[in-house]
Amino acid sequence: xxxxxxxxxxxxxxxxxxxxxxxxxxxxxxxxxxxxxxxxxxxxxxxxxxxxxxxxxxxxxxxxxxxxxxxxxxxxxxxxxxxxxxxxxxxxxxxxxxxxxxxxxxxxxxxxxxxx
Amino acid sequence: xxxxxxxxxxxxxxxxxxxxxxxxxxxxxxxxxxxxxxxxxxxxxxxxxxxxxxxxxxxxxxxxxxxxxxxxxxxxxxxxxxxxxxxxxxxxxxxxxxxxxxxxxxxxxxxxxxxxxxxxxxxxxxxxxxxxxxxxxx
Amino acid sequence: xxxxxxxxxxxxxxxxxxxxxxxxxxxxxxxxxxxxxxxxxxxxxxxxxxxxxxxxxxxxxxxxxxxxxxxxxxxxxxxxxxxxxxxxxxxxxxxxxxxxxxxxxxxxxxxxxxxxxxxxxxxxxxxxxxxxxxxxxxxxxxxxxxxxxxxxxxxxxxxxxxxxxxxxxxxxxxxxxxxxxxxxxxxxxxxxxxxxxxxxxxxxxxxxxxxxxxxxxxxxxxxxxxxxxxxxxxxxxxxxxxxxxx
Numbered sequence: 001x002x003x004x005x006x007x008x009x010x011x012x013x014x015x016x017x018x019x020x021x022x023x024x025x026x027x028x029x030x031x032x033x034x035x036x037x038x039x040x041x042x043x044x045x046x047x048x049x050x051x052x053x054x055x056x057x058x059x060x061x062x063x064x065x066x067x068x069x070x071x072x073x074x075x076x077x078x079x080x081x082x083x084x085x086x087x088x089x090x091x092x093x094x095x096x097x098x099x100x101x102x103x104x105x106x107x108x109x110x111x112x113x114x115x116x
Numbered sequence: 117x118x119x120x121x122x123x124x125x126x127x128x129x130x131x132x133x134x135x136x137x138x139x140x141x142x143x144x145x146x147x148x149x150x151x152x153x154x155x156x157x158x159x160x161x162x163x164x165x166x167x168x169x170x171x172x173x174x175x176x177x178x179x180x181x182x183x184x185x186x187x188x189x190x191x192x193x194x195x196x197x198x199x200x201x202x203x204x205x206x207x208x209x210x211x212x213x214x215x216x217x218x219x220x221x222x223x224x225x226x227x228x229x230x231x232x233x234x235x236x237x238x239x240x241x242x243x244x245x246x247x248x249x250x251x252x253x254x
Numbered sequence: 255x256x257x258x259x260x261x262x263x264x265x266x267x268x269x270x271x272x273x274x275x276x277x278x279x280x281x282x283x284x285x286x287x288x289x290x291x292x293x294x295x296x297x298x299x300x301x302x303x304x305x306x307x308x309x310x311x312x313x314x315x316x317x318x319x320x321x322x323x324x325x326x327x328x329x330x331x332x333x334x335x336x337x338x339x340x341x342x343x344x345x346x347x348x349x350x351x352x353x354x355x356x357x358x359x360x361x362x363x364x365x366x367x368x369x370x371x372x373x374x375x376x377x378x379x380x381x382x383x384x385x386x387x388x389x390x391x392x393x394x395x396x397x398x399x400x401x402x403x404x405x406x407x408x409x410x411x412x413x414x415x416x417x418x419x420x421x422x423x424x425x426x427x428x429x430x431x432x433x434x435x436x437x438x439x440x441x442x443x444x445x446x447x448x449x450x451x452x453x454x455x456x457x458x459x460x461x462x463x464x465x466x467x468x469x470x471x472x473x474x475x476x477x478x479x480x481x482x483x484x485x486x487x488x489x490x491x492x493x494x495x496x497x498x499x500x
Contacts, residue, residue, distance in 0.1 A: 033193065065166050072159050083140055131273065143324060
């Protein structure tokens with residue numbers, strides 16, 4: 001069968017969508033709403049830093065950032081292609097979307113590698 | 117209103133209707149679909165905020181405190197609340213559509229949709245509880 | 255209940271006009287009438303030049319699909335009373351070229367049905383002497399839903415991707431492929447997956463889900479497509495393994 005990368009991109013999209021669906025609501029609610037509004041105590045720097053000492057925690061954060069970025073890249077690419085009928089720009093859109101996801105993933109990997 | 121009709125080799129010209137670039141506003145279902153797809157933007161935005169948080173963490177306690185202060189400003193609280201609503205919409209539509217892609221068969225019979233959907237929502241609740249517990253126990 | 259209801263119908267007479275127009279007719283309102291009854295009343299009593307397709311008038315032939323107030327419906331199943339107070343807008347099925355009035359050109363659809371090889375594919379044919387294929391009720395259940403398609407094309411008219419990208423193979427064709435893939439007698443899954451994985455196949459679909467919503471036979475083509483995406487993705491993963499090729 002002719003090798004196409006589309007099935008792989010769809011897998012990333014699905015995995016990212018599942019991660020985002022299951023885990024983003026609680027993380028966003030805590031970090032973006034409840035803690036800034038004072039409903040809950042913010043965990044202190046030592047506590048968060050301590051959590052991230054475990055390599056599994058770093059893997060978790062990596063997955064939490066990387067997969068949803070690829071979910072966005074795949075979905076947004078099709079939204080622009082279909083929604084705005086930008087067929088003539090299809091290669092540019094794909095490059096920008098997956099490229100941004102790759103950059104974000106690389107930045108997350110680097111930050112997680114470098115945290116003392 | 118009558119104009120010249122053109123004949124192709126064997127039949128009168130068919131009329132091909134152009135799809136407007138506003139096709140997605142033409143009915144509720146299409147508009148809802150595009151709204152659902154646009155939740156991906158908020159997913160990316162929160163991934164970005166998390167990346168920002170990670171980098172602030174890597175820089176040290178002062179940078180992290182500055183990050184937390186920024187998130188406390190009214191602008192960010194509003195943006196994050198809007199993002200939260202969109203991400204809830206993503207989760208709900210995602211779980212409700214799960215049974216169409218994931219057909220689970222037990223002993224030859226297909227599991228009913230509500231069971232698959234229920235499993236997804238249960239996993240969501242449990243995982244959210246676990247994450248909140250780990251993050252907040254300090 | 256009003257005595258009459260207005261139907262605003264698309265007219266297109268290519269021999270004398272270059273674009274469609276709308277014409278309004280006043281038809282009697284009966285609470286048991288469907289849009290098809292109203293169209294036949296128009297043709298019999300008001301305007302014999304109106305052209306439209308219909309046949310069984312009971313929802314099994316798939317001939318009478320049209321846009322009723324902007325939604326693709328079988329006109330033999332669309333009650334006038336559901337669309338009161340009117341005027342009821344009747345237009346040709348979306349995303350297909352219009353031949354005349356309410357008649358659309360469906361050759362593209364017919365071609366796509368054939369493209370997915372909608373027949374039992376066997377590596378080796380069983381000789382007659384070996385007897386019939388046997389299938390349990392559970393095995394039948396795996397594909398029965400997809401076999402209910404009446405080729406009415408409402409799903410194509412509901413699918414914005416088909417509208418934007420006419421080369422998209424479309425919901426009914428993919429559901430038909432899945433009907434054979436899921437048939438225990440069939441061994442052509444791999445062959446069909448190759449066809450469906452081409453550029454205009456399953457990966458064009460963005461799961462709008464309207465196809466399943468408008469299907470009068472509950473075929474759930476959206477479900478067939480997403481299941482095939484999962485199958486295709488798993489197959490792709492298997493080809494990564496050194497022993498997984500071929």
